[in-house]
Structure formats: C-alpha cells, structure tokens
Amino acid sequence: MSVDASPRTMSPGHPGLSPLTKLAVAILAVALFIALAGPFLATHDPLMFSADMNEGPSAEHLLGTDDAGQDVYSRLLIGTGLSLLYGASAALVALGVGALAALLALAFGRPTEIVLFGLVDLIRALPGILFALACIIAFEPGVGSVILALGISFAPNFALITRAAFLHQMAQPYTAAARMLGAGRTRVALVHVLPNIAGALVTQFAIILPRCIVSESVLSFLGLGVSPELPTWGRMIAGATPYLEEAPHAALAPIIALSLVTFAFAIVGNEVRQRFNISRRSVVL
Amino acid sequence: MSPHLRRLLASIGLDVLRSLGIALGIVVFTFFVIRMIPGDVVDVRGLEGSLTYSQQSAMREDLGLNKAWLQQFLDWSGMILSGDLGQSARYSIPIVDLLATVLPSTILLGTTALAIGLVLGIALPTLACLYPRSVFVTLVEAITIWSITVPTFSIGITCLIVFAVWLQWIPAIGNFVVPALILAVDTAGTLAKGLYEDMKETQRAEFIRAARAKGLSRTGIVLRHVLPNALTVTIALIGLMLAGVFTGAITMEVVFGLAGLGTMTLQAIQGRDYAVVQAIIIWLGFAVILANLVTDIVRKLVDPRLRNV
Numbered sequence: 199m200s201v202d203a204s205p206r207t208m209s210p211g212h213p214g215l216s217p218l219t220k221l222a223v224a225i226l227a228v229a230l231f232i233a234l235a236g237p238f239l240a241t242h243d244p245l246m247f248s249a250d251m252n253e254g255p256s257a258e259h260l261l262g263t264d265d266a267g268q269d270v271y272s273r274l275l276i277g278t279g280l281s282l283l284y285g286a287s288a289a290l291v292a293l294g295v296g297a298l299a300a301l302l303a304l305a306f307g308r309p310t311e312i313v314l315f316g317l318v319d320l321i322r323a324l325p326g327i328l329f330a331l332a333c334i335i336a337f338e339p340g341v342g343s344v345i346l347a348l349g350i351s352f353a354p355n356f357a358l359i360t361r362a363a364f365l366h367q368m369a370q371p372y373t374a375a376a377r378m379l380g381a382g383r384t385r386v387a388l389v390h391v392l393p394n395i396a397g398a399l400v401t402q403f404a405i406i407l408p409r410c411i412v413s414e415s416v417l418s419f420l421g422l423g424v425s426p427e428l429p430t431w432g433r434m435i436a437g438a439t440p441y442l443e444e445a446p447h448a449a450l451a452p453i454i455a456l457s458l459v460t461f462a463f464a465i466v467g468n469e470v471r472q473r474f475n476i477s478r479r480s481v482v483l
Numbered sequence: 484m485s486p487h488l489r490r491l492l493a494s495i496g497l498d499v500l501r502s503l504g505i506a507l508g509i510v511v512f513t514f515f516v517i518r519m520i521p522g523d524v525v526d527v528r529g530l531e532g533s534l535t536y537s538q539q540s541a542m543r544e545d546l547g548l549n550k551a552w553l554q555q556f557l558d559w560s561g562m563i564l565s566g567d568l569g570q571s572a573r574y575s576i577p578i579v580d581l582l583a584t585v586l587p588s589t590i591l592l593g594t595t596a597l598a599i600g601l602v603l604g605i606a607l608p609t610l611a612c613l614y615p616r617s618v619f620v621t622l623v624e625a626i627t628i629w630s631i632t633v634p635t636f637s638i639g640i641t642c643l644i645v646f647a648v649w650l651q652w653i654p655a656i657g658n659f660v661v662p663a664l665i666l667a668v669d670t671a672g673t674l675a676k677g678l679y680e681d682m683k684e685t686q687r688a689e690f691i692r693a694a695r696a697k698g699l700s701r702t703g704i705v706l707r708h709v710l711p712n713a714l715t716v717t718i719a720l721i722g723l724m725l726a727g728v729f730t731g732a733i734t735m736e737v738v739f740g741l742a743g744l745g746t747m748t749l750q751a752i753q754g755r756d757y758a759v760v761q762a763i764i765i766w767l768g769f770a771v772i773l774a775n776l777v778t779d780i781v782r783k784l785v786d787p788r789l790r791n792v
Contacts, residue, residue, distance in 0.1 A: 319501070319505050320508040323768050324768050327730060332516050336516045419636055419734070420749060421749070421753070442644050443648050446648055460632045461628070461632035463632075464632045
C-alpha cells in the first residue's frame with residue numbers, strides 16, 4: 199500500500215493509476231450513481247414512519263429500520279445524494295469566496311490584502327467547526343446556512359493557497375509582460391494569473407470537499423445541521439445514536455458510507471495533487 | 484543590543500501585535516454574531532413558561548438586553564477586559580464557575596490525547612527512518628490515511644457499538660480511554676506523514692553526509708541531526724493540532740456522554756445562553772491564538788532563518 203510515496207515521475211501519456219486509486223475512483227463512481235439514481239432504487243418512502251421500529255435487515259427492509267420505523271436502505275440512498283450535494287456546494291462556496299476575495303484583495307493592493315488576511319487569521323483562530331457553529335446559530339439552522347457557514351469556514355484555506363500561488367505567479371515574466379502591455383492589476387489577476395493557479399485550487403478543492411461532507415455530518419450530529427426531514431448521513435447517525443443497542447445497523451450503515459466516501463476522496467485528492475505536481479506542504483490543512 | 488537580537492525582538496513584537504489584533508477581532512465577531520440570533524434567553528425561558536411578562540422585561544432590563552447594541556458591546560467588552568465573563572443567564576451563576584467545573588475534564592481528555600498523539604506521531608516516523616524496511620513505514624502510511632479519512636465522531640460511535648454493545652468491555656456512558664485513544668491516533672496521523680517526509684529529505688542533506696563521514700552511527704545521526712532539524716516544521720503544526728484535539732474532544736464528549744466543555748457548549752446553544760457560548764468561543768479562540776503565538780516564537784528561537792520581519 200503505497201499512498202503518497204515520494205514524488206513519482208509519470209510520463210504524461212501513461213497515467214498508470216495504482217490499484218488503490220482505481221478502487222477509490224470506483225467507490226466514488228458508485229456513490230455518484232447512487233446519488234443520481236437513488237430515488238429510483240429506493241424501496242420505501244425515506245420519510246415514511248412505520249410501526250416496525252429498530253428492526254434488523256430483512257427482505258422487506260434490506261438494511262432494517264431505524265427508531266422511527268423508517269427504511270434505512272432507502273434513507274441511505276437518498277442521504278448519499280444529499281450529503282454529496284451539500285458537501286460539494288459548501289466546498290464550491292469556499293472555493294469561490296476564498297479564491298476570488300484573495301485575488302481581488304491582492305490586486306487592489308496592500309490595505310485590502312491586510313484586511314482580508316486579517317479576516318482569514320480570525321476565522322482560522324476559531325478551531326474546527328466552532329466558526330461554522332457560531333454562524334449557524336446566528337443565521338437559524340437550515341440548508342442554506344449550513345452550506346454558507348461551512349463555505350465561509352473553509353474559504354481561508356483557498357485564500358491562503360491563492361495568495362501563495364499568486365505571489366509565485368507575479369514573479370514570473372508573463373505577468374510583468376501583461377502589465378507592460380497595459381493590463382490593469384485586476385485584469386492580470388483574473389485573466390492571466392487565475393488560469394495558471396487553477397491546478398493548486400483544484401487540488402485544494404479535492405482535499406476540502408470530503409472535509410465539508412464530514413463537517414456537515416458533525417454539525418447534524420450536534421443538532422445544528424439541515425432539517426430532520428433531510429436524511430443526510432450526519433442526521434441518520436445522530437438519529438440512530440441513542441438506539442445503538444437496539445439497532446446498531448441504523449448507525450453503522452451511514453457511518454460506513456461516510457467512511458468509504460471520505461477514504462475514496464482522500465486517495466483521489468492525493469492523486470490529483472501529484473498530477474498537478476504540487477508538494478504536500480503547499481496544501482493548506 | 485546586537486542586530487540579531489534586535490531583529491528577533493522586532494519579529495516577535497510583530498507576532499504579538501498580530502495576535503492581539505486577532506484576539507480583538509474574535510471578541511467583536513462573537514459579540515455581533517451572537518446578537519444576530521433571533522430570540523434571546525428571556526424568550527426561551529418565556530416559552531418554557533417559567534416567567535411572566537413583567538418578569539421577562541425585568542430580566543431584560545437587568546441583563547441590559549434593551550440597550551443599544553453599541554452600548555451593550557462597550558459595556559460587555561469592558562467587563563471581558565476586566566476578566567469577568569459575566570453570568571450564565573440560564574443558571575444564574577458566574578460563567579467562570581461554570582467553566583471551572585467542566586474545563587478540567589476537557590483539558591484532561593485533550594492533553595492526554597495530545598500527549599499520546601505527540602509521542603506516537605514522533606516515535607513512528609523516527610522508527611521508520613531508523614528501520615526503513617520495517618513495518619513502521621507501513622504504520623506511518625496507515626495512521627496517516629486513517630486520520631485523513633476516518634472522522635473521529637463516526638469511529639467513536641463505531642467503537643461504542645463494538646466495545647460497549649457487542650463485546651461489553653466498556654460502559655456505554657462515561658468511558659475515558661477509548662475517546663482519548665481515538666483523538667491520539669488522529670493527532671499522530673496529522674503529524675506522522677509530514678515529519679517522516681521531512682526526515683527523509685533531511686537525510687539527503689550535505690551535513691548528514693558530513694556527519695556520516697565523521698563516523699557517527701546511523702542511530703546517532705537520525706536522533707541527533709535528522710530529527711531536530713525536521714522537527715521545526717512539526718512545531719508549526721502544534722497550534723493546529725491543539726485546535727483539532729479540542730474540537731475533537733467536544734464531539735467525543737457528546738458521543739461518549741462525558742461531562743465537559745463539549746456537552747456544556749451543546750446545552751448552551753440549545754438554551755440560547757448567549758453569554759456562555761460567547762465565553763466558550765472567546766476562550767477557545769484565545770487558546771488557539773496563544774498556542775500559535777508560542778509556536779511562532781519557539782520556531783524563531785530555534786530557527787534563525789524565520790526571523791526576517
């Protein structure tokens with residue numbers, strides 16, 4: 199098992215995926231398929247309550263039922279789509295806000311840079327999900343505020359990456375040439391530098407996406423996630439936790455799904471990083 | 484005063500100023516974010532039916548909730564600066580006392596995890612460097628993938644199912660060892676990979692060859708030259724790890740039913756006890772800022788290359 203070994207040399211024409219990476223891609227493909235086809239594969243209404251509470255797996259309920267008699271299999275299918283959707287949306291918000299704000303602040307000059315990166319330091323000083331937690335209780339819990347709160351908490355990672363990559367690009371001759379041809383600082387930043395730092399941003403995105411999915415489930419677990427009618431993995435885990443003795447399957451099913459997907463994303467993210475030839479250290483955790 | 488010392492002091496001074504700025508930012512941020520929440524503690528207690536209308540307005544008057552925001556902010560920051568965190572509006576006891584009852588258990592969990600994690604996270608890469616064809620190299624890889632991919636709260640619940648429900652080795656509520664170990668492995672994982680790669684990189688440096696030529700043993704080189712040089716990067720991660728361990732401790736407490744900061748945070752959020760939430764965010768934020776400041780200073784003391792202002 200050699201993940202993230204010393205920098206591999208790969209000829210561009212021959213990708214040569216390791217078996218582990220192939221497995222990870224397969225897991226993600228299955229997850230994506232389930233996310234899209236979930237509503238058609240579901241055997242029950244994921245929200246329908248029934249009297250069969252905390253039952254083990256059977257022919258009727260493939261993965262058993264939870265404490266409200268809801269079908270775990272159907273909820274898991276729907277939940278896969280929701281968890282991936284919310285995680286990806288949050289990561290996209292983080293990418294958009296973080297990268298754009300950083301590029302514009304850097305283009306406008308020193309004062310805006312100081313203000314923005316002061317904000318970045320501030321958000322990073324509130325550990326882990328604490329910042330998202332504060333935002334959500336301020337905006338009222340809900341899908342929008344969860345996505346926004348997670349997006350803002352992870353935006354600093356993208357801002358920091360953008361700054362490092364931007365400074366590196368500004369030292370290259372092509373940016374000086376663009377400036378000399380009369381392009382403004384904002385134009386150089388958005389038209390010339392942005393495409394050249396895309397690799398670094400994509401790599402960071404691949405690392406942040408699974409963390410958004412996990413953070414959403416932690417928030418749901420703490421009771422600050424999306425509404426109870428939306429069976430994301432975090433909600434399913436949170437709902438099943440008080441009944442571990444009667445129905446461990448109801449907690450294990452979403453936990454296994456969550457772990458498989460984060461595992462696959464970590465492997466794929468690592469592969470992406472090596473493809474773009476970006477060192478481990480220039481990724482912001 | 485030598486120019487070197489002056490440069491070191493100037494650089495440390497800037498760090499201190501920056502940290503103070505961020506600390507102030509956190510105070511402002513928490514105040515205004517918490518004030519944006521619709522409904523205050525008086526509303527919640529009113530809904531619970533424990534207060535009459537006139538009692539509610541008296542309580543608002545008492546807590547200063549009917550003053551202008553700016554006035555409330557000034558009053559409150561003055562209070563915070565004098566070290567008084569205010570009262571929990573829900574329990575009517577000083578927040579300092581509330582924190583004092585829960586902090587020791589959270590700090591115990593956090594520091595135990597951090598200590599085991601640091602030992603594991605430094606020992607494994609060192610052993611992997613000393614014995615490059617051994618199982619330790621695989622262990623470094625495994626622990627890294629583990630910490631990236633397995634969220635601590637879900638492994639916590641899995642452990643509860645396996646050890647408490649199926650095997651019945653631990654009680655379902657109040658176990659300390661399992662959450663500490665889970666957090667420790669997580670910490671070690673964040674540390675191990677980076678340190679291992681830095682050590683391998685350092686081993687290729689010229690001065691290592693010189694040490695080898697001088698006749699030093701392999702073990703001596705790894706322990707006395709490679710490890711200390713690679714550790715400077717690791718020190719920078721300690722602030723980040725501290726933050727990780729403490730937020731991890733919060734979820735672990737909720738999962739394993741331990742009394743502590745985590746359970747208190749959750750109750751404070753649910754009960755809309757602003758002052759308590761503010762205090763927790765502020766003091767956790769301050770702890771992280773302080774940890775980052777200390778690591779920055781330590782790094783500058785041990786590595787002169789970082790002293791440029």
